[in-house]
Amino acid sequence: MRFFTATCLIVSVALAGCGGGSTTSDTAATVVAEPAAPAANNAGSVTSMGNNQVGQTLTAVVTDLDGANGTISYQWFADGIAVAGASAETYDLTGADVNIDIRVRASYTDDNGFIESPLSDSNGPVFAASGLDPNVPPGQNFDLLGWKLNTPEADSRGLANRIDEVDLAAGYTDAEYFWTGADGGMVFRVTNAGATTSANASYPRTELREMLRRGNTSISTRGSDGSPNLNNWVFSSAPASAQAAAGAVDGELKATLAVNVVTTSGSSSRVGRLVVGQIHAKDDEPVRLYYRKLPGHQRGSIYAAHEINGGDDIYYEIVGSKSSSASDPENGIALDQIWSYEILAQGNQLWVTIRSGDLDGEILGTADIDMSMSGYDIADDFMYFKAGAYNQNNTSDGGLADDFAQVTFYQLEASHN
Numbered sequence: 001m002r003f004f005t006a007t008c009l010i011v012s013v014a015l016a017g018c019g020g021g022s023t024t025s026d027t028a029a030t031v032v033a034e035p036a037a038p039a040a041n042n043a044g045s046v047t048s049m050g051n052n053q054v055g056q057t058l059t060a061v062v063t064d065l066d067g068a069n070g071t072i073s074y075q076w077f078a079d080g081i082a083v084a085g086a087s088a089e090t091y092d093l094t095g096a097d098v099n100i101d102i103r104v105r106a107s108y109t110d111d112n113g114f115i116e117s118p119l120s121d122s123n124g125p126v127f128a129a130s131g132l133d134p135n136v137p138p139g140q141n142f143d144l145l146g147w148k149l150n151t152p153e154a155d156s157r158g159l160a161n162r163i164d165e166v167d168l169a170a171g172y173t174d175a176e177y178f179w180t181g182a183d184g185g186m187v188f189r190v191t192n193a194g195a196t197t198s199a200n201a202s203y204p205r206t207e208l209r210e211m212l213r214r215g216n217t218s219i220s221t222r223g224s225d226g227s228p229n230l231n232n233w234v235f236s237s238a239p240a241s242a243q244a245a246a247g248a249v250d251g252e253l254k255a256t257l258a259v260n261v262v263t264t265s266g267s268s269s270r271v272g273r274l275v276v277g278q279i280h281a282k283d284d285e286p287v288r289l290y291y292r293k294l295p296g297h298q299r300g301s302i303y304a305a306h307e308i309n310g311g312d313d314i315y316y317e318i319v320g321s322k323s324s325s326a327s328d329p330e331n332g333i334a335l336d337q338i339w340s341y342e343i344l345a346q347g348n349q350l351w352v353t354i355r356s357g358d359l360d361g362e363i364l365g366t367a368d369i370d371m372s373m374s375g376y377d378i379a380d381d382f383m384y385f386k387a388g389a390y391n392q393n394n395t396s397d398g399g400l401a402d403d404f405a406q407v408t409f410y411q412l413e414a415s416h417n
Contacts, residue, residue, distance in 0.1 A: 041110075042066045044110060045118045048102065048103060048104050048123055049061050052102075052125075052127060053126065054093050055130065057092050058102065059089060060074050066111050069111055070108055073107045076104045078097065080103075095182070095260070096336045098125075098126050098127070101122050103121070104119070134180055134181065134184045135180075137172065138168075139172065140171065144165065146211055146212065147168060148221075149162070149178060149208055151205075152177065153174075154194075160195045177206045189389065190207075190390070191401065192394050193394070203391045208386060211231060212233065226382075227379070227380050228382040230247040232384050233250070235377060242379045249417045251344075251415065252343065252345070253413070253414050256358050256410045257339065259300065261405055261406040271294070272295065273292035274389055275288045277289040278387070281383055286306060286345070286371060286374070289302070289341060290305065297328040298332075300332050303317045303319075304316045309374055316352070319333065338357055338358070338410065339356055340356075341355075342359070348372040348376075349368070387412055388409075389407040391404075
């Protein structure tokens with residue numbers, strides 16, 4: 001008797017033709033490979049790279065062995081709280097970040113399809129600006145022997161209080177108007193209400209005035225007849241006699257600063273604006289440098305005014321617009337954001353340069369001012385730099401008395417030929 005064997009191999013589906021049959025006919029079989037095990041995720045990480053100090057920039061760097069070539073979103077945190085608008089790859093450290101723990105989260109899908117959202121480790125608290133001690137008065141962080149200060153506090157004459165260069169360098173501070181910030185910066189605060197520097201002035205100020213005499217009171221602040229003297233300087237386009245009488249010829253003012261607060265009340269033509277640097281002449285101003293942030297805007301504009309000697313102002317928009325109805329400038333400067341300016345005067349030419357960050361930062365804009373027809377190349381005029389918070393708002397049209405502007409300087413240097 002011959003026996004027949006029935007063989008049936010089932011792999012995930014039933015096979016047809018399963019039954020008895022001749023040994024001379026092979027039974028068909030289908031083999032299905034086991035599915036591959038899913039790839040293991042190599043967790044990504046993000047690191048905050050850079051100098052953890054006011055004025056510096058931190059950069060988020062993502063590391064992922066699986067690759068991260070797609071879109072990466074960022075969010076920066078200050079002491080665990082998301083910073084509004086801080087969603088770029090970089091983060092500029094400001095005075096508001098001193099002693100704060102700054103971290104960044106990166107969110108992305110890696111090249112193997114895994115969703116990642118790493119948070120950076122702490123770099124420790126942010127330090128004050130380089131070389132600045134938050135525990136000493138401004139005169140010990142900055143060379144202020146070459147400057148005097150005006151504040152809105154009234155003196156015995158009813159005019160703006162004056163602090164001479166010797167007292168300023170010796171450690172003068174004022175808890176309301178002039179002090180050292182927690183980040184080591186030199187803080188200038190000015191209200192809408194307050195005394196002005198003369199009966200003809202319209203706006204209060206907390207502002208430095210350059211003093212080339214550096215404490216030598218045998219040299220007067222200015223010549224009584226309006227001619228140059230050793231405390232002030234002239235352009236090299238002035239007559240040789242004026243250059244010989246002056247304390248210096250031509251000049252450059254460099255500053256690194258952040259505008260912390262602007263006014264928000266009063267006339268729409270005045271709100272939010274202040275002057276942070278000047279060249280002042282005997283009566284007029286070859287240049288005034290303005291910062292202005294309008295209510296509701298995230299960023300401010302920067303523009304310069306050149307006053308013809310005895311004449312009108314000519315305006316130069318450098319970053320954004322000076323208009324009271326301007327849109328929020330895309331490349332503007334936010335409050336507390338650190339930026340720098342350079343004002344260079346040579347002969348009948350002025351150059352204003354605006355940079356992001358410190359004086360080595362990216363150039364955001366420039367203004368070239370031709371003064372050949374401006375009337376400053378004469379024998380009986382003189383110049384001096386000014387820097388600080390010169391308010392361009394007051395209480396005359398609804399500005400609140402205690403509304404104020406505030407600026408912090410991290411570097412200030414005036415030089416001459």
